Amino acid sequence: MTNPTAAASRDDGASTAVPAKRPVVGAAILDEWDAPHCLLAARRSAPESLRGLWEFPGGKVEAGEEPREALLREVREELGVELELGAEIAAPDPEGWLLANGARMRVFLAVIASGVPRPLEDHDRLEWTDLTDRDLHALDWIPADRPIVDALLDQVGLSTA
Numbered sequence: 562m563t564n565p566t567a568a569a570s571r572d573d574g575a576s577t578a579v580p581a582k583r584p585v586v587g588a589a590i591l592d593e594w595d596a597p598h599c600l601l602a603a604r605r606s607a608p609e610s611l612r613g614l615w616e617f618p619g620g621k622v623e624a625g626e627e628p629r630e631a632l633l634r635e636v637r638e639e640l641g642v643e644l645e646l647g648a649e650i651a652a653p654d655p656e657g658w659l660l661a662n663g664a665r666m667r668v669f670l671a672v673i674a675s676g677v678p679r680p681l682e683d684h685d686r687l688e689w690t691d692l693t694d695r696d697l698h699a700l701d702w703i704p705a706d707r708p709i710v711d712a713l714l715d716q717v718g719l720s721t722a
């Protein structure tokens with residue numbers, strides 16, 4: 562027989578819990594590790610609300626996936642390249658950078674290990690952009706990404722601030 566108390570508490574939990582947003586991962590793809598000059602920025606083609614905005618290629622971590630594994634998969638699907646991942650761009654919160662919808666995004670430095678990047682999915686343009694404040698911020702980024710761009714410049718030692 563069902564325990565009514567247990568059932569009630571399960572129901573309560575289900576009705577009041579806010580489903581956690583799936584974490585997002587992004588790649589700050591550099592032209593090289595030793596003396597990077599450029600970042601590969603990607604312009605979204607979908608959804609409509611993000612169309613035309615620039616971002617770090619990546620996407621949502623699926624259940625059971627490690628963040629780095631998810632990032633390699635997403636970039637393989639979206640750009641058709643294999644990445645070598647490096648350090649994380651340190652966020653103010655260990656769970657990552659806060660996005661507009663309340664999700665968190667972790668961003669990792671990367672270089673292309675093999676392949677030539679093409680906008681296969683979710684993007685209509687890719688651009689190797691100089692790692693300078695002026696050139697990077699000239700792009701129309703998803704607003705939540707701007708502090709990450711600044712942290713990237715700091716981390717690679719190219720901030721002019």
Ligand SMILES: Nc1nc2c([nH]c(=O)n2[C@H]2C[C@H](O)[C@@H](COP(=O)(O)OP(=O)(O)OP(=O)(O)O)O2)c(=O)[nH]1
Binds near residue numbers: 703705
């Ligand atoms: N990939 C990526 N997503 C970002 C960035 N900045 C930012 O706010 N986001 C947001 C946009 C989306 O709401 C969410 C990522 O979703 P996505 O559409 O890229 O994920 P996905 O490829 O796994 O797509 P899907 O499973 O929902 O179809 O995070 C960024 O720099 N890169």
